[in-house]
Each structure stands twice: as structure tokens, then as C-alpha cells.
Amino acid sequence: MSSRKHLIVLSAPSGAGKTTVARHLLATFPEMKFSVSATTRSLRTGEVHGRDYFFLTREDFRRKIEEGDLVEYEEIFGNYYGTIKSFVAESIARGEFVIFDVDVKGALSLRAAFPDDTLLMFVAPPSLEVLEQRLRSRHTETDVQILTRLARAEMEMAHQEMFDVVLVNTDLDITLSTAESIVREHVEGAPQQPSLFVE
Numbered sequence: 001m002s003s004r005k006h007l008i009v010l011s012a013p014s015g016a017g018k019t020t021v022a023r024h025l026l027a028t029f030p031e032m033k034f035s036v037s038a039t040t041r042s043l044r045t046g047e048v049h050g051r052d053y054f055f056l057t058r059e060d061f062r063r064k065i066e067e068g069d070l071v072e073y074e075e076i077f078g079n080y081y082g083t084i085k086s087f088v089a090e091s092i093a094r095g096e097f098v099i100f101d102v103d104v105k106g107a108l109s110l111r112a113a114f115p116d117d118t119l120l121m122f123v124a125p126p127s128l129e130v131l132e133q134r135l136r137s138r139h140t141e142t143d144v145q146i147l148t149r150l151a152r153a154e155m156e157m158a159h160q161e162m163f164d165v166v167l168v169n170t171d172l173d174i175t176l177s178t179a180e181s182i183v184r185e186h187v188e189g190a191p192q193q194p195s196l197f198v199e
């Protein structure tokens, strides 16, 4: 078994900074690819089909489930989201590194499917109060949506100890550089233990 994990799985409550971490890792490591999930939610402004998600009808999504095309899937905020099996299988076969942006249950399912090849990273807000402030300040959600997201955040925070790494995002620069150095060990195959001899 290799200690280098090829599947880097990011999870976090909405608003904790996970998308920024994912973008930073993709920009830093050109050999890294983003696992584009399938979803039934509608496209948001700025999103591109095939780059951010494969936007499917519920009927097409159900067909993918029935045909066994998804590694895992979950229903979140009333929409389905799932990881496409062929993409992951082809990337593994080519020895590539892949970043996943999935919810906590999806992360645990990915670990169950690929136990030797997943690194589970949880990006946590400093507190639920800070998360609420961040969600309110981005003005993209209604009050009801904010409360729904906070309730879900509590459930997600309760799973964080099952992750390999928890990054508490108090200072974004520190969070990004910590995530980068952890992932670099896997991408570049740096020793897991520092050498005792420094020349």
C-alpha cells in the first residue's frame, strides 16, 4: 500500500472556505484534477456545465443511479449530488491526483470505496457563529436558507473527527498554506517522517 493518497476529498459546511481551498490546490498543482459531480440542482450564474457540475434532470440522475454510474450520491437541500464512477476509475488508472468537493457522507462513502487511496480533509469554521456571519455577509442566501445551512453545518461538524485532517479556517492564508503542504507530501511523495540528519 502506498502512503501517497491520490484522492483528496474536501468537505466543509457551506461558507467555511472549502471552495477557496479547492481552487488554491488546483492552481498550485497542475497535475491535479477536479472531480466534476453530477447534480439535479439548477445552474448558478457563472457556473459551466461540465466544468462545475454535470447538470442533470432528476430522471437522468435516477438512470445514472440505476446503471451503477455513481460511486456515491446524496440528497442535499432537496437536490441530488453524485460522484461519477468512470471519471474516478480512469484517473486512478492513470495515476492522477483528484480533488473532490463533497458533503461529509459522500466523503465517508469515497473512503469506503477507495480505502487505501483517499485523504479526507475537513475545513471547519472557527465556530457556528462565525459561519453564520460569513453566510450573512455574502448575501447570496435568504434567512430560511441560512438557517437550513446552519442546521446542516451542525450535522457536518459532528462528523469532523472521522476525517484524516481538520483545518480550522480562522486565517485563510494559513489554511491555504497548510492544505498545500499536506497535499504536497502526497503529490511529490515527500517522506512522511522528517529526516533526523540535516546537512
Ligand code: 5GP
Binding pocket: 011, 012, 014, 037, 038, 041, 072, 073, 074, 076, 081, 082, 083, 084, 101, 102, 103, 105, 106, 107
Ligand atoms: P452546492 O450546491 O453549494 O454546489 O453544493 C452543496 C453541497 O453538495 C456541498 O456540500 C458540496 O460539497 C456537496 N456535493 C457536491 N458534489 C457532491 C457529490 O458528488 N457528492 C456528494 N455527496 N456531495 C456533493
